[in-house]
Amino acid sequence: MISDAIDNEQVEILLNDVLESHGYDFLEYSHASIKRRIIRLYGLDNFVSFAEFRYTVKTDKQYFKRFLEEITVNVTEMFRDPSFYKSLRNDVLPVLGTYPFIRIWVAGCSTGEEAYSLAIVLKELNLLNKSLIYATDINPSVLDKAKKGMFPLNYLKQYSENYLQSGGLKDFSAYYTANYSLAKFDESLNSKMIFSTHNLVSDHSFNEFQLILCRNVLIYFDKDLQHKVFNLFDGSIEKLGYLALGSKESLEFWPKAKEYKRVKMEKIWRKL
């Protein structure tokens, strides 16, 4: 990858085009990351000049779909950070289990691995039937994948290890059937999921939740945008509800952080 193929000014031009022509605002994303994604895509798709790349992104609707999918990071896994899922299982979900109905928002769900992990834990706690998981992402094409609940079989060994470390009670293979190179997850899991596009940058709160999971999404945003999104979450979490972030993310510098209490050592906070 030629790391200086596109300079900072060109990144700015491109992102302004994207906002104007397609309505997606990436201007408050962490600059170094988004620039790297742009240069990566430019190289992957063999563009020969910035002008050609810019024109294609601006005018070619089909290409813009690809742009959106490649510019955002969609890497995820099931039961990532097993100790986090252990805390959900032992500390958070049993509390929510005392409610008549549980609404959960997985914001920035990508291809759905976290939503399915969560559904598995809910199922094992006998809470899935009274839960509803809203899984949203900026990117329509990853949501199509998420709805199918099919994940590459070669990752399943890792996922199974994660699951066991997180306190999983069953044989992990009971949750899927292998189909060629894919593992198709049990339909009882996604029967309680609602998939929808939602852009954390520009869309508003759409419901009230007892738990919001947004892990490894905010690292791509600059500080101001992070705080805006925290405000959006704050307006979408019920009193005594929970907010869960990625292992390197924190509420720390957000002005309203003192209205939230950290749950043990994990990146989970409870609204007071």
Next chain:
Amino acid sequence: MAETVDSTPCGALIIGGSAGSLDVLLEIFPALRKDIGFPIVLVVHRKASNESLLTDLLKSRTILAVGEAEEKEFLSPGKVFIAPADYHMLIEEDQSISLDYSEKVNYSRPSIDVTFQSAAEVFREKLVCILLSGSNADGVEGLKSVNNFGGRVVIQNPNTARMPYMPQQAVLNVEPHVILDSHDMADYINKLNG
């Protein structure tokens, strides 16, 4: 060889290492002077699960402040920032840290290339990057960028590397500023101007 006198100020030092680099780091860090005038960033390949092991090891071997890098944290002189396991680490124009959980690069996350490349443009001629022992080719593309932006490329002498492949690839593909034996590294770093 380590006596190369260099008057260009150093804005940041980034050290990349993989298999076989821990011994070198454990040799370098106890010998660093306490008034180092620039930040030191470490990008070391390791298993995702051994999260704080490297940090703890280095903490016990140096008087410098050592910590795992936090996202949005600013680089500051005299501090050691370790790229967290399983994240790429990038440097922003304002010298703050961004973390990134995108695809592995050279089968690695953190990837040395990613950090070298993003820092190359930010620090330009004030960047010093050292590539240590390792058994894949991560770091080579990053060192090319460092060269392009006028930064200094330092490579561990492959003959003194436990795993010579990584420094060898670098020597073959990038014009180094200097090639150093592992026991000359601390001295070289101590002589850089902050």
